[in-house]
Amino acid sequence: MLKKIIIISAVVLLPIAFYFAAMYGTVDKTTFAGAVKMSSESVSEDQAKKVEVDVVIVSAKTASDKLLCTDSDDAQFYVDFTGSEPHSPFKDGQKVRFVGHVHGGETPYFHASQVFSE
Numbered sequence: 001m002l003k004k005i006i007i008i009s010a011v012v013l014l015p016i017a018f019y020f021a022a023m024y025g026t027v028d029k030t031t032f033a034g035a036v037k038m039s040s041e042s043v044s045e046d047q048a049k050k051v052e053v054d055v056v057i058v059s060a061k062t063a064s065d066k067l068l069c070t071d072s073d074d075a076q077f078y079v080d081f082t083g084s085e086p087h088s089p090f091k092d093g094q095k096v097r098f099v100g101h102v103h104g105g106e107t108p109y110f111h112a113s114q115v116f117s118e
Contacts, residue, residue: 039102048101060090078109
């Protein structure tokens with residue numbers, strides 16, 4: 001009897017788990033302006049929705065320890081990367097994909113927790 005319950009539970013719960021993983025396990029790809037817009041429309045008070053942004057690093061060495069980057073719309077913005085150190089240090093002109101969220105305020109910036117090199 002216990003074996004039947006386990007099998008039936010697996011048959012019912014696995015598709016539900018895959019559905020939720022497909023719906024909520026992916027991040028949207030956008031520009032910085034799109035991420036700012038998404039964060040302003042966000043219902044959650046905790047933090048803005050995580051998104052992926054393709055950027056080119058303009059300056060890896062800034063006074064505020066943030067990266068100065070541009071996106072595909074040529075918008076310049078700062079990225080505060082707090083993830084684990086990449087295999088090679090960030091370089092000016094490097095193309096990367098950051099996953100994170102926008103922090104608003106007087107000067108909005110992108111808070112990245114993951115990086116993928118191109």
